[in-house]
Amino acid sequence: MDTSATHFNEATVKEGSAPLTGRHGLGQEIPGFRGARPTVPLETLFREIQEAADLPLRQARTLPAEAYTSTEFLAWETDQVLGKGWICLAHVSQVPKPGDFLNTEALGELLIVVHGKDGEIRVLSRACPHRAMDIMPPGFGYDGHGTAEVRDGQSGCGHTRLFLCPYHHWSFELDGSLKGCPEMHQAEGFCRDEVGLRPFRCEIWHGFIFLNLSGDAGPVAAQYAELGKDIEGWDCASMKVVIAKEWDCPFNWKVLVENFMEGYHHLGAHCKTLQTFMPAKHTWTEAERAHSMRVNLPFKEGVAADPSSEFAQVPGLDPDQAGQMAVYLGEPNFMMFTGPDRAFWYRIDPITPERSRLLTVCLLNDQAIADPDYRAKLAVTEKMLVDFHLEDMEVCTAVQRGFYAKGYQRGRLSHLEMPIWLFHRYLAARMRDTWPTIDRPAAPSQR
C-alpha cells in the first residue's frame, strides 16, 4: 500500500535491537467539526443497545453513535466492562529475568509489570505513596536516569534492583514494599511496613500477563477455557515478543475491536492485501461463548506460501490450523490472531471516547528466531504488519468521523459481521450484569 496517500506517518522503527519497537506518533485529531451531537441519557442508550443485541443475526444492526462518543458510556464501560474483566498487559518474554520490568498503562492506571527477586511476576502501581508522583514518567526518571536501564531497546522496559521515586528518593523493593524514605523519622505514627506501591491482581495465562482491576473476576483460565484450547498448539508461553508497536488511535476502542474481529472488510479496506489470500466470503464465526470468540479466515486454495516472510510451521498444528488464520477475542479486549508460523496480540486501551492507545505485537517461537534468514523475514513481516494495519487505521478513523455526522444512520450487518453482533450481545449482557450464554441461548456456529 502506498502510505503516502494516508493520513498516517510511516513507522519509525528502531534498528538493531530485538525486539523491533516503535511508537507511531500519529497524533492525529479527527478532522472537521464535532461536538454538536446531543448526548442521550445512559438508560436510553442501554435500552437501544439491549434491543439491538436481542435481534437475531439476520436482523442485526449497528449501535447508536453515542456508544462511541459518550463520555458517560465510556465511564460505564471502564467500570463495568473493562475494569471487571481481564486486561492483558504484557507477555512473559518481555520480563524474562528477576529485576526485569515493563511500564505500561491501562484504564488510566500507571503500572509496572515486574519480575520479582522471588521469581514472581507482579503488577504494581507507579503512583508514589508519598505525594503521588508517577515514579517512572515517560521521558523522565528511569529512561537513562536513576537506577534502572532501558533494556533490549524497548521503551518502558528496564532492569533494576529497586524502584526509586525521583521526587524525594523514596525507594521500593521489587515487590513494591517501601525500602527507604529519608527524613521521615519525625512523622508521627508513620509506619514504613504499611506503605508501598499498590499491588494489583494479576494472573499469567499461556504466557500472557493479565490484570483485573476490580479484583473479583473469575480465574483467566476458566473464563478463557475455549480460547486456551484454540491457541494451545502455538505454545504461546514459550514464544517471544519480536515486534511491538504502539499506535495513537483517533477512534473509540470498540471501533478497533469490531474491525479486528470481522473479515467482511477484507473486501474493501484490504482489497489488495488480505482479500487476495483470505477472501471475506470464506470467513466464518464459531458458536457463541461466554467470554471469548473465534473467527476462522481460511486461506484461498492454491495460494502459495511466501518464502520471503514465512517461517517454519509451528510443530503439531492440524491441517485446519495450518490452512488458515484465526482471529480471537478474549472479552473484553484481548485480541489475538494466529497463522501457521506465528501469533499476534493486540491491546487497545481507551483514553477518551474518541482516542485510544493500541499495541500490536508479533510473537514467534525459538525455531523461527533461529531461522538463518530471521532478520530479513522479520523485516518483511514488520512491513506487512504496518501496511495492513495502516489500512485499518484509515477506515477506523473515518468511521469515528461518521459518528459525529448529522447524517449518521444505524446500519444493517452482514452475516460475515457475526463477531460484531456477538460483541454487542456481550456488551448488552454486561448491562444485565451477566455474561452472554448465561441467560440467553448461545448463538450457533456458522459451520
Ligand code: FES
Ligand atoms: S512523591 Fe515519591 S518520594 Fe515524594
Ligand SMILES: [Fe+2]
Ligand atoms: Fe483489518
